[in-house]
Amino acid sequence: MVRARDLFATVMLSGIYGLLSASFFILMDAADVAFTEAAVGAGIFPLLMLTVLTSVGRYEAERRRVRYLPLFVMVVLAGALFAAVLQMPPFGAVDAPSHGHVAQRYIQDSPAEIGIPNMVTSVLASYRGFDTLGEVVVIFTAAVGVVVILLGGRPKTPQQSTQALMAEHKVLRVVGKMLIPLILLFGLYVQFHGEYGPGGGFQAGVIFAVGIILYAMLFGLSNAQRVVPLGVLRWLVALGVLIYGSVGLANLVVGGEYLNYSMLASDPVTGQHIGIILIELGVGITVASAMVLIFFAFTRATRSRDELEE
Amino acid sequence: MLSHLAVLQVVVPLLAAPTCLILERARAAWLFACLACLLSLGISIALFMQVEASGPISYALGGWEAPWGIEYRIDALSSFVLLLINLVAAAVIIGANSSLTAELPEPRHSPFYVLFLLCFAGLQGIVATGDAFNVFVFLEISSLATYALVALGRDRRALFAAYQYLIVGTIGATFYLIGIGFLYSLTGTLNMADMAQLLPGLEEQRLVAAAFAFVVIGIAMKLALFPLHGWLPDAYSQAPSMATAFLAASATKVALYLFIRMYFEVLGQDAVNALFPVGKLFLLLGAIAVILASLAAIRQNNVKRVFALSSVGQIGYLVIGVGLGNALGLQAALLHLFNHGLIKAALFIAVAAVVCRVGGSRLEDFRGLGRAMPWTMGGMVIGALSLIGVPLTAGFVSKWYLVLAAMESGLWPLVALVLIGSFIALFYVWRIVEVAYFQPRDGAAVSEAPLMLLLPLWAMALANLYFGIDTSLTVGGSEQAVNFLMGSRP
Numbered sequence: 027m028v029r030a031r032d033l034f035a036t037v038m039l040s041g042i043y044g045l046l047s048a049s050f051f052i053l054m055d056a057a058d059v060a061f062t063e064a065a066v067g068a069g070i071f072p073l074l075m076l077t078v079l080t081s082v083g084r085y086e087a088e089r090r091r092v093r094y095l096p097l098f099v100m101v102v103l104a105g106a107l108f109a110a111v112l113q114m115p116p117f118g119a120v121d122a123p124s125h126g127h128v129a130q131r132y133i134q135d136s137p138a139e140i141g142i143p144n145m146v147t148s149v150l151a152s153y154r155g156f157d158t159l160g161e162v163v164v165i166f167t168a169a170v171g172v173v174v175i176l177l178g179g180r181p182k183t184p185q186q187s188t189q190a191l192m193a194e195h196k197v198l199r200v201v202g203k204m205l206i207p208l209i210l211l212f213g214l215y216v217q218f219h220g221e222y223g224p225g226g227g228f229q230a231g232v233i234f235a236v237g238i239i240l241y242a243m244l245f246g247l248s249n250a251q252r253v254v255p256l257g258v259l260r261w262l263v264a265l266g267v268l269i270y271g272s273v274g275l276a277n278l279v280v281g282g283e284y285l286n287y288s289m290l291a292s293d294p295v296t297g298q299h300i301g302i303i304l305i306e307l308g309v310g311i312t313v314a315s316a317m318v319l320i321f322f323a324f325t326r327a328t329r330s331r332d333e334l335e336e
Numbered sequence: 337m338l339s340h341l342a343v344l345q346v347v348v349p350l351l352a353a354p355t356c357l358i359l360e361r362a363r364a365a366w367l368f369a370c371l372a373c374l375l376s377l378g379i380s381i382a383l384f385m386q387v388e389a390s391g392p393i394s395y396a397l398g399g400w401e402a403p404w405g406i407e408y409r410i411d412a413l414s415s416f417v418l419l420l421i422n423l424v425a426a427a428v429i430i431g432a433n434s435s436l437t438a439e440l441p442e443p444r445h446s447p448f449y450v451l452f453l454l455c456f457a458g459l460q461g462i463v464a465t466g467d468a469f470n471v472f473v474f475l476e477i478s479s480l481a482t483y484a485l486v487a488l489g490r491d492r493r494a495l496f497a498a499y500q501y502l503i504v505g506t507i508g509a510t511f512y513l514i515g516i517g518f519l520y521s522l523t524g525t526l527n528m529a530d531m532a533q534l535l536p537g538l539e540e541q542r543l544v545a546a547a548f549a550f551v552v553i554g555i556a557m558k559l560a561l562f563p564l565h566g567w568l569p570d571a572y573s574q575a576p577s578m579a580t581a582f583l584a585a586s587a588t589k590v591a592l593y594l595f596i597r598m599y600f601e602v603l604g605q606d607a608v609n610a611l612f613p614v615g616k617l618f619l620l621l622g623a624i625a626v627i628l629a630s631l632a633a634i635r636q637n638n639v640k641r642v643f644a645l646s647s648v649g650q651i652g653y654l655v656i657g658v659g660l661g662n663a664l665g666l667q668a669a670l671l672h673l674f675n676h677g678l679i680k681a682a683l684f685i686a687v688a689a690v691v692c693r694v695g696g697s698r699l700e701d702f703r704g705l706g707r708a709m710p711w712t713m714g715g716m717v718i719g720a721l722s723l724i725g726v727p728l729t730a731g732f733v734s735k736w737y738l739v740l741a742a743m744e745s746g747l748w749p750l751v752a753l754v755l756i757g758s759f760i761a762l763f764y765v766w767r768i769v770e771v772a773y774f775q776p777r778d779g780a781a782v783s784e785a786p787l788m789l790l791l792p793l794w795a796m797a798l799a800n801l802y803f804g805i806d807t808s809l810t811v812g813g814s815e816q817a818v819n820f821l822m823g824s825r826p
Contacts, residue, residue, distance in 0.1 A: 107514075110546030114521050123534075127524030128403050156397040156406045160461065160473035163350060167454050167477055170357065171484030174447035175495070264354035271351040284343040286399030 031086050033079055041072035054117070057224040058146040061216075065232040070317055073239060077324040141295035142221040142302065150226070151302045155285045158305070159270050161228075162312050166267050169316035173260075176327040195244075202244040209237035217310045221299075227306040231313025238314075239321045247325055256322060259315045266312025270305045277301075341386070342395040342408045345379045345418065346464055346474075348372055349457035353450045362445035366433045369449040373422075373429045373456070380415070380422040387415040388816065394466070402466065403527035409466030412816035413670070417463045417593045419813075420674050423799070424585040424681045425456050427792035428578050431685055434786040435578045438692040439490060448488060448576065455481035455582070459590045468516050468602070469526040471594060472509065475558070478590075479505045482583060486575040497570035504557055504567045511554030518547035532602045545611045548603055552614060555598065559591040561618075561655055562625035565648045572644035577688030577697075580640065584647055585681040589673050592654050596669070600821045605661060618659030623753050625652030630760035634767070639690075639697045642764050643683050646723065649757065650676050656750065657738055663818050664741035670814035672734035675722070675803060679731055682719030682796035686712055689785035689793060702768060704777025711794070712785045713772050718797040720765040722804065725758045730803040733810065 030036045044067020051060035115122035136148040150158050213234035220226030242250035273285070280289045287301025288294035352372035356365040387393060392411035396402065410418070429452065436445050458478025462471050483505065487498035520526055522543060523534040538544055553564075560568040568588075572580045599605060599614070608614050629648035636642045650672070657669025687697050689712040694701045706713045722729035735754055742750035784790070803810050 106546055106549065110518060110543045113540040113543040114518075122521070123524035124521050125524070127534075128526070129524065131404050152398055153400050153405050154398075154469075157470055157473050159350075160470065160477060163353075163454065163457075164473065164476045164480060166354065167451070167480040167484070170447055170450050170454075171480060171487070174444060174451070174484060175487050178441065178443060260360075261358060264357040267354040268351060271347065271354075274347065275351075278340050283395065283399045284340065284347065284397055286397075288399060 032084060033082075033086060034076075034084050037072050037075040037079065040075070041068050044068035044071060058144075058226070061224045061229050065229045065236075069236055070232050070239075073236070074321060074324065077321060081324070081327065139295075140298045140302075142299070144221055144223060146224075147220050147226055147302065147306075151305055152285075152287065152298060155305065158309065159267075159274070159285070162267055162270055162309050165316045166263055166312055169263050169319045172320045173323045176323040199244050202240055206237050206241055209240070210234060213237060213314075217306065218303075220306055221302060227309025228313055230306075231310045232317060234310070234314040235317030235321070238318050242321065242325070247322070251322065254315075254318060256319070259319045259322070262315035263312055263319055266308045266310070266315065269308035269311065271308075273301055273304050273308070338382075340395070341379050341383055342393050342410050342464060343397065345376060345383060345410075346408075346457055346461045348376050348379065349453045349460065353453040353457065356446060356450045356453060360446055362436075362442055362449075363433070365446035365449045366429075369432075369453055370429050372453060373426045376456075376460070377422040377426045380418045383410050384415045384419050384813070386410075387412055388813075392820075403525045403530040406470050407466040407527055407529075408464050409529070410464060412813065412820045413593070413597070414463045416670065416674065416813040416817050417589065418460060420589065420677045421456070421459055421463070421586045424582060424677055424796075427681055427685065427796055428452075428582040428585075431688065431789040431792040432578045434788045435688045435692050436576065438695075439576050440488065444488060448485070448579070451481045451484050451488075452579070452582065454478070455485060455587075459586055462590050463593055466528050467526055468519065468528050468531060468598075472513050472516060475509055475512065475594075478587070479509060479558075482571075482587060485579040485583070486571045488576055488579070489574040490576075491574055493570075494574035497567075497574040501567040501571045504564070508554045508557030508564075511550045511557070513554075515547045515550030515552075515554060518543055518550065522547065528597070528602050532604070535602070536604065536607065541611075544607075548608050548611060551598055551603070552595070552608070555591055555595045558588075559595060559655075560588055560648060560651055562621050562628065562648065562652065565625070565629070565651070568648055569641055569644040572647065573638055573640040573697075577640070577684065577691050580644075581681055581684035581688060584643070584684050585677040588647065588651055589677050592651070592658075592669070592673055596658060596666070596821070599658070600666070609661075615659045615661045618655045619747075619750070622652040622654075622656035622659060623750070625649055625655075626753060626757040627760075630757055630764070633764045634760065636764075637699050639687055639699060639702065639768055640684075642768070643680065643687065646761065646764065647680060649761075650680075650723075653735070653738060653754070653757070656753075657741065660741050660745055660747070662741060662744060663822050664737065664744050666821065667811075667814045667818045668734060668737035668741045670817055671737050671810055674810050674814070675730035675734045675800075678796055678799050678803065679719050679722045682715060682793060682800055683723065685789065685793045685796060686716035686719060689789040692789060693782050693785055699768065699771055702772045703775045704772070705782065706769075706773035708777055708782040709784050711790050715790070715793040715797040716772075717769060718800055720769070722800040724761045724765060728801065728804045730800045730810070732804055733807050 030039065044063055047067060048060045048064040051063055132145055132149050132153060136145050140148045140152050142148055213230045216225035216233055217227060217230035238250060238254060277286050277289055278284060282289035288297045290297035290300045349372050352368060356368055359365045359368055383393070387410055392409060395408040397406045397408060432452070436448060440448065455478050458474045458481060461474030462478065465471055465474065483498045483502045486501055487495050519531060522538055522540060523531050525531055525534065557564045572584055575583065599608060626649050629645045629652065633642045633645035633649065636645060653672055654669050657665045657672060690702065690705065690709065691697050693709060722731035725731040725735040735758065739751050739754055742754070
């Protein structure tokens with residue numbers, strides 16, 4: 027990846043790298059992390075990078091020289107990292123502090139306290155639910171930032187119809203038509219199955235967004251924007267955060283702490299269920315619309331520059 | 337609701353941001369943002385008084401007690417810093433509408449407010465939380481919002497400045513995350529107080545050392561500590577003026593807060609210094625920053641850059657206070673954190689007022705403004721006097737404590753350094769004053785800045801005078817914070 031001068035190859039290699047790390051995570055029994063890495067690292071990241079390449083060109087403009095100071099810093103850093111990692115408890119060690127202290131309660135008590143089989147979801151959505159709210163806001167911030175920088179504030183759906191990126195590929199269009207409903211359906215499955223298996227709002231949002239982005243690539247931006255206009259996306263990306271945040275506020279009203287879902291129903295475990303389903307919905311909405319928004323912003327920015335040059 | 341103030345402090349601006357995006361119209365978004373910031377200011381005042389009266393507040397998010405859940409912890413230190421951020425944010429948001437009208441096209445206004453609120457919420461989240469990983473999440477929120485705010489600047493160079501800052505900031509945040517990852521593998525907890533209890537007596541010294549190093553370097557990058565300050569002058573001079581006013585007064589201060597929190601409370605000053613001489617290193621780097629950045633500030637032609645480089649120098653004073661390692665030094669650092677926040681808010685709002693009327697912030701743009709914009713320049717001069725450290729201003733108080741702390745440690749060269757630094761500050765401030773008051777203005781007449789910019793400017797300027805005369809709040813607040821920090825790890 028570092029040596030490649032062809033940026034297209036770099037992007038493809040990073041996609042492969044994402045897929046490989048996902049496999050590593052599977053081997054380490056971290057199915058949720060693997061799922062996220064597969065959806066983000068091997069899915070949406072190369073897609074967005076390819077869109078960037080359409081505006082910056084495929085090849086590096088300048089040949090790089092080796093710079094010795096950064097190289098030296100990197101070597102020292104890598105050395106320090108290796109020296110440190112060697113002292114970390116071995117993988118899977120029973121007596122590792124990270125298994126003994128806080129994690130123990132998550133493993134032993136979460137079935138009784140939260141009542142869902144996927145402990146990762148329990149930790150993410152309830153025990154550390156405020157971190158997850160923060161992560162959703164990070165994605166929201168990124169989307170707002172990208173849109174304002176590339177589109178200059180208020181996005182408007184263009185009137186003229188534009189040619190699709192891959193309009194001439196008949197086979198792709200037919201296969202795409204068959205696959206897109208399945209992708210969207212799978213996204214919904216991942217969304218609502220997050221309590222029981224690997225998955226949840228983040229992965230579902232990304233998968234859902236990939237379905238729409240695929241549609242935009244095959245059938246043209248204006249068609250895709252007729253399905254999801256930019257104004258609606260802007261609204262949705264905020265809505266997801268607000269849903270998540272309002273669940274927290276609702277908890278305050280009924281007398282619990284912020285994001286303490288137990289008060290939402292007479293039975294604490296049912297309350298946890300309701301809370302988790304609602305906040306995961308918020309996560310899914312914001313992530314999906316943020317990804318689509320970022321993709322649209324990139325394509326629109328490229329498009330308008332091409333028009334200027336013509 | 338009173339018992340939930342700790343979390344509402346962060347949640348109010350955090351949820352106001354998406355609401356502003358939905359409101360879409362610039363004026364509505366601005367009014368809503370003002371409302372959120374004033375509400376948040378009220379909360380921070382209430383929290384400050386509550387902590388002063390009855391000690392630290394602990395709030396279990398999600399109802400899960402620490403260390404299993406995330407804890408919000410408002411103690412003397414965090415309530416002091418929260419108060420500063422809120423004062424500055426309220427001042428900046430009130431003036432933002434007038435300044436933005438002159439600087440940015442209308443469709444970019446409401447995204448500005450969204451990003452401003454996100455940055456504000458992120459910074460407050462870092463200060464309010466007692467959880468080391470939660471810090472990282474809010475660090476990301478505030479950093480991403482900051483990059484976008486800088487990129488909003490009207491010059492194309494703003495994009496490059498934002499990109500530079502993005503690279504450095506991301507490396508810094510990643511370093512912090514790696515450090516926290518190591519600490520988690522050592523202790524099995526992410527809660528700061530819990531971590532502080534488990535860290536001493538660990539055997540894996542190499543891993544502990546690496547964790548400390550990554551956390552310290554990561555925060556130092558965010559702090560713009562010399563020589564990791566390269567991003568700051570460009571970012572501050574290219575961002576929209578009001579964004580600069582907010583960032584200069586709060587972002588590096590929060591980074592310093594985080595450093596103080598990790599260094600004194602979590603990692604332990606003695607434990608860190610047993611592995612690396614961080615204290616001595618900070619004294620050295622701080623001293624170099626004061627001299628070099630102040631000298632560089634003299635040569636600048638853009639007033640925003642002058643003040644940005646002066647910020648790098650002032651950060652030098654802050655880390656010197658921390659590096660001294662005694663109670664008085666830490667108190668000087670906290671005092672200067674607060675006072676310098678007020679100083680830079682006043683100065684950059686004044687610059688925003690000038691940009692609003694004249695259209696630029698180069699030195700020649702200031703010609704004759706002493707007569708044309710007497711109120712704006714008056715406010716700026718008060719801020720500048722405080723920056724130099726003239727008696728009866730806030731800046732004097734913090735430098736006085738720094739000098740006392742240096743004398744207590746017997747480090748006379750540092751006393752000289754503070755004096756030399758103030759002298760150089762006098763130099764670069766005088767260049768601006770001279771141009772504004774003693775050079776005639778040619779060309780079109782300039783009118784005084786709009787009232788909505790003068791109000792926050794004078795609020796900050798008067799705060800600089802007030803805290804220079806009545807120091808009970810700042811000295812008392814910082815003293816409580818020092819007692820708390822030094823008491824927790826004798």
